[in-house]
Amino acid sequence: MAEVIGVRFKEVGKVYYFDPDNKKLRIGDTVIVETSRGIECGKVAIANKEVTDEEIVHPLKKLIRKATKEDMRRLEDNHRKEKEALKICEQKVAEHKLEMKLVDVEYTFDNSKILFYFTADGRVDFRALVKDLASVFRTRIELRQIGVRDESKMLGGLGVCGRPFCCSSFLGEFHPVSIKMAKEQGLSLSPTKISGTCGRLMCCLKYEQDAYTDLLKHTPKVGAIVKTPYGRGLVVETNLLTRVLKVKMDNTPDDAAPQTFKVKEVKVIKDGYIKLNKKEMAELKDLEDK
Numbered sequence: 146m147a148e149v150i151g152v153r154f155k156e157v158g159k160v161y162y163f164d165p166d167n168k169k170l171r172i173g174d175t176v177i178v179e180t181s182r183g184i185e186c187g188k189v190a191i192a193n194k195e196v197t198d199e200e201i202v203h204p205l206k207k208l209i210r211k212a213t214k215e216d217m218r219r220l221e222d223n224h225r226k227e228k229e230a231l232k233i234c235e236q237k238v239a240e241h242k243l244e245m246k247l248v249d250v251e252y253t254f255d256n257s258k259i260l261f262y263f264t265a266d267g268r269v270d271f272r273a274l275v276k277d278l279a280s281v282f283r284t285r286i287e288l289r290q291i292g293v294r295d296e297s298k299m300l301g302g303l304g305v306c307g308r309p310f311c312c313s314s315f316l317g318e319f320h321p322v323s324i325k326m327a328k329e330q331g332l333s334l335s336p337t338k339i340s341g342t343c344g345r346l347m348c349c350l351k352y353e354q355d356a357y358t359d360l361l362k363h364t365p366k367v368g369a370i371v372k373t374p375y376g377r378g379l380v381v382e383t384n385l386l387t388r389v390l391k392v393k394m395d396n397t398p399d400d401a402a403p404q405t406f407k408v409k410e411v412k413v414i415k416d417g418y419i420k421l422n423k424k425e426m427a428e429l430k431d432l433e434d435k
Contacts, residue, residue: 146195151190162201163206163208170208173188177216178206179207184254233278246264249261249262263289269290294343297341301314304341311348320348332350345433365417367419369417371390377414378403
């Protein structure tokens, strides 16, 4: 076991463990730590706690210090310089006629490196651009190509639900999202219905999946044969959240409307299964890619 603190370097970013060096810290404290990128400033997201050795990426680096007023002034100065650097880089990209879109700029805390994040449809030869930027800023330059999901996380915005993007408000990391999840949750497989502003499957499909998986265990699926208070029937529609089924009764005419029952009112004789159309899945495969 080892005592650690969890530090986050972006408002909604991944949490990394550090050795608190026998200091007690609280959530929200600003700290200075050494990372693989150099000296960085971050906020404590997890106060002192003990974790197993398996949860730690060795070697575990120690806390340098709690941030001072001077550190905070440097951080503000870095943010100001980032805005200027973005404008300069945009000009240089235009001069070099590169097919890329700048998304964000980040100075490391100690100014040892400037990172430029961009999106592009394919690979971009930016070697000349890096040399040009290095001559302007007189420090190490790194250009990092990111995906559309990362772009949305950095820029933020409102989703189709009217709320801020999940990725930029509370999701620290991206997790794989699949068409199968949308199918199991009973959603329309229209790309406009299940994709976010980034053009990929909505992140909420993933973190809501556990609830739907549990509901599916106790809800007859479409195609199930069930026994109802009024006889046998075939489940033609389900609503997992309301636990309501629509059942086409065997003892009614073919053109009769299905009857509605609650899950607890029926008994499953033979359950159905969720059909995954291979052609449909192939057409929507691009929505799964990061």
